[in-house]
Amino acid sequence: MNSDNNMNDKLRIDSLTVGYNGKPLISGIDIAVKRGEIVTLIGPNGSGKSTILKSITRHLATIAGTVYIDGKDMKLMTGKELSVQMSVVLTERVRPDLTTCRDLVSAGRYPYTGGLGLLSAHDREVVEKSLERVNALEIADKYVTEISDGQRQRVLLARAICQEPEIIVLDEPTSFLDIKHKIELLEILSNMAKKEKIAVVMSLHEIDLAERISDKIVCVKGDRISAYGPPEEIFSDRNIADLYGLENGYFNALLGCIELYRQTGGEQYFVIGGNGTGIPFYRALRKKGIPFTAGILQGNDLDVSVARPLAQKLICTEPFCSVTGELMEEAKKAVDDSVAVIDCGCPAGEYNKANAELIEYARSSGKKIYGSIGEIPEVDI
Amino acid sequence: MGTVKTSNRNTARYCVVFLAFFVLFAVAVIWNIRSGSVSISVKEIIDILFFGNTENTVAYNVIWKIRLPRLLLASLLGGALSLSGFLIQTFFRNPIAGPFVLGISSGAKMFLAIVTILMNGIFSRMPLSITVISSFVGSLLSLLLVLLFTGRVKNMSMLLVIGIMISYICSAVTDLLINFANESDIVNLTHWSLGSFSAASWQDVRMSAYIIVPALIVVFLMSKPMSAYALGEEYSRSLGLNIKLFRVILILLTGVMSSCVVAFAGPISFVGIAVPHICRMLLKTSKPILMIPASFFCGAFFCVICDLAARTLFSPTELSISTVTSVIGAPIVIWLMISRRRNEF
Numbered sequence: 001m002n003s004d005n006n007m008n009d010k011l012r013i014d015s016l017t018v019g020y021n022g023k024p025l026i027s028g029i030d031i032a033v034k035r036g037e038i039v040t041l042i043g044p045n046g047s048g049k050s051t052i053l054k055s056i057t058r059h060l061a062t063i064a065g066t067v068y069i070d071g072k073d074m075k076l077m078t079g080k081e082l083s084v085q086m087s088v089v090l091t092e093r094v095r096p097d098l099t100t101c102r103d104l105v106s107a108g109r110y111p112y113t114g115g116l117g118l119l120s121a122h123d124r125e126v127v128e129k130s131l132e133r134v135n136a137l138e139i140a141d142k143y144v145t146e147i148s149d150g151q152r153q154r155v156l157l158a159r160a161i162c163q164e165p166e167i168i169v170l171d172e173p174t175s176f177l178d179i180k181h182k183i184e185l186l187e188i189l190s191n192m193a194k195k196e197k198i199a200v201v202m203s204l205h206e207i208d209l210a211e212r213i214s215d216k217i218v219c220v221k222g223d224r225i226s227a228y229g230p231p232e233e234i235f236s237d238r239n240i241a242d243l244y245g246l247e248n249g250y251f252n253a254l255l256g257c258i259e260l261y262r263q264t265g266g267e268q269y270f271v272i273g274g275n276g277t278g279i280p281f282y283r284a285l286r287k288k289g290i291p292f293t294a295g296i297l298q299g300n301d302l303d304v305s306v307a308r309p310l311a312q313k314l315i316c317t318e319p320f321c322s323v324t325g326e327l328m329e330e331a332k333k334a335v336d337d338s339v340a341v342i343d344c345g346c347p348a349g350e351y352n353k354a355n356a357e358l359i360e361y362a363r364s365s366g367k368k369i370y371g372s373i374g375e376i377p378e379v380d381i
Numbered sequence: 382m383g384t385v386k387t388s389n390r391n392t393a394r395y396c397v398v399f400l401a402f403f404v405l406f407a408v409a410v411i412w413n414i415r416s417g418s419v420s421i422s423v424k425e426i427i428d429i430l431f432f433g434n435t436e437n438t439v440a441y442n443v444i445w446k447i448r449l450p451r452l453l454l455a456s457l458l459g460g461a462l463s464l465s466g467f468l469i470q471t472f473f474r475n476p477i478a479g480p481f482v483l484g485i486s487s488g489a490k491m492f493l494a495i496v497t498i499l500m501n502g503i504f505s506r507m508p509l510s511i512t513v514i515s516s517f518v519g520s521l522l523s524l525l526l527v528l529l530f531t532g533r534v535k536n537m538s539m540l541l542v543i544g545i546m547i548s549y550i551c552s553a554v555t556d557l558l559i560n561f562a563n564e565s566d567i568v569n570l571t572h573w574s575l576g577s578f579s580a581a582s583w584q585d586v587r588m589s590a591y592i593i594v595p596a597l598i599v600v601f602l603m604s605k606p607m608s609a610y611a612l613g614e615e616y617s618r619s620l621g622l623n624i625k626l627f628r629v630i631l632i633l634l635t636g637v638m639s640s641c642v643v644a645f646a647g648p649i650s651f652v653g654i655a656v657p658h659i660c661r662m663l664l665k666t667s668k669p670i671l672m673i674p675a676s677f678f679c680g681a682f683f684c685v686i687c688d689l690a691a692r693t694l695f696s697p698t699e700l701s702i703s704t705v706t707s708v709i710g711a712p713i714v715i716w717l718m719i720s721r722r723r724n725e726f
Contacts, residue, residue, distance in 0.1 A: 058619075096612060097661070097667045116602070117608055
């Protein structure tokens with residue numbers, strides 16, 4: 001092991017085995033987190049993300065291996081030593097009676113206050129700053145029992161910030177949040193990591209967000225860590241489908257979007273798209289249960305990435321190439337086999353003039369041609 | 382700006398509430414001392430208490446030998462009872478938990494019944510110390526039994542049901558014992574189980590003060606960990622709180638105080654649930670550092686008033702203290718349950 005490297009790690013997890021009641025669940029966990037880094041655990045429900053996080057925060061006894069903070073074995077630290085190093089946002093329900101959000105956030109000062117827990121002027125200042133940080137100043141005087149789940153999540157984050165830790169561990173911090181607040185929360189975390197050099201370890205359900213915010217991704221798959229590394233290495237279509245056991249859907253790693261699985265069999269449509277115009281039609285047809293051929297697309301067209309998982313057949317050129325005669329023949333044949341053709345209204349240009357020809361061909365052979373989603377008839381599946 | 386205003390408003394509220402407690406308590410004390418079968422004027426009371434120049438009059442004896450120890454015992458035990466209620470509510474994070482809901486008093490009664498019957502041949506009249514010790518042991522035993530289930534049951538409402546069941550079992554055993562005992566043997570037990578501050582002596586006051594005052598100080602010093610504990614187990618642990626140790630200390634303090642009450646005054650219903658709740662409503666906070674002194678003062682005031690009612694309402698017949706506390710306390714608990722429905726516990 002390279003000791004120089006290890007010294008830089010704020011948090012280092014070394015061949016850790018975690019589990020409940022002494023029964024190992026996941027073993028061989030090796031994760032290193034530097035200051036300012038965000039490391040995210042992803043994986044299906046029940047795969048053990050929370051178990052790992054709880055072992056890092058010492059809520060669960062580890063079975064084997066060591067967790068180091070600044071090179072020091074966490075087991076040997078006192079509760080107080082650990083509490084000034086690490087704060088947590090957990091999934092545990094917190095609804096203390098008659099406690100205002102400000103009181104709840106103030107609890108984060110616990111490691112710093114004296115015997116009776118009275119807040120100093122400095123403590124109060126940190127509390128206000130933490131509330132401001134998560135935009136919770138306006139709800140600060142409300143009782144914790146009166147606010148929404150999303151607001152509570154923000155207040156809990158403020159509490160964790162208020163503890164002035166060097167490591168923050170969050171277990172699914174974005175659950176209960178709407179998309180705006182999800183982004184806001186991740187933004188706050190990202191800023192804290194980058195500006196204050198706080199090490200962030202968390203679990204997320206939203207793999208697309210995980211890909212965008214994290215410096216490293218840990219894939220937790222039931223009994224093992226199936227992959228660990230920077231997101232650009234981890235996020236391949238195959239990896240994600242494997243991790244989550246995706247059979248009825250598809251995760252586009254490049255765009256970070258999810259498509260439900262394609263429809264096959266039965267009478268099919270031919271969709272003439274391009275430049276992103278095809279995507280809403282592809283998705284509408286999938287919803288209606290109609291299989292389709294997508295064509296003729298440029299290999300580098302945006303439509304391709306959605307058509308690939310959804311279309312029964314995809315007719316596309318090599319990137320940046322014109323349509324060959326052979327491809328045109330294939331497309332014409334597919335039009336012959338279709339009950340109707342959809343013209344998505346993609347503007348015609350130098351490279352896709354073949355599509356105009358194809359629409360003309362369909363019209364002359366008497367195919368129905370639709371130009372909007374509303375025109376597509378419902379079919380019985 | 383808003384913050385400063387709110388925090389000033391809160392501080393003002395706390396001051397007003399504590400000042401009101403103090404004034405009300407002072408009024409209750411004076412009222413309590415002067416009323417009864419022998420009426421004593423306020424001037425006389427002051428003379429007797431502070432100048433001692435009317436020694437050996439009837440009033441002097443009534444005050445120093447009867448009313449003052451009774452008043453002090455009622456305040457001490459009332460405060461302790463209310464505070465132990467607050468502790469047990471903190472422990473279970475449930476505002477309707479109370480020392481006696483969890484079977485502490487029935488456990489004490491059962492144990493006292495067993496001891497009374499076993500010791501029957503030895504003493505003609507049970508010495509106070511044995512009553513105190515056996516009810517103390519009994520209440521701790523039932524508390525431990527409830528705690529045994531705490532580890533298994535995550536749901537707090539379920540725990541309350543278990544507490545109530547335990548108290549039924551204890552009552553059944555007690556009734557069984559009483560069925561087979563002679564009437565004369567269990568006079569002591571019957572008298573005890575009615576609950577009363579009557580016949581309070583200076584010895585009682587001293588003994589209970591030795592137990593309650595140190596416990597009160599320790600409780601106050603624990604207000605910081607208590608506030609962290611309210612966040613839930615995982616959060617409080619991440620703040621560096623030693624949960625196991627904290628729980629043991631908390632439960633011991635609760636046990637010591639509530640069984641002290643049971644031992645000296647018998648079971649007194651509803652004070653432990655109702656009074657902390659009244660305090661919470663008045664202070665509009667559950668911060669332990671405020672709730673601890675508030676619960677103690679308010680409990681003392683509540684019991685002094687209830688004791689006054691118990692001995693003067695139908696004088697010369699004296700009511701048991703529980704009769705009065707139940708009439709006042711039970712409606713408060715019902716109101717509490719209904720008003721909290723939204724916050725599901």
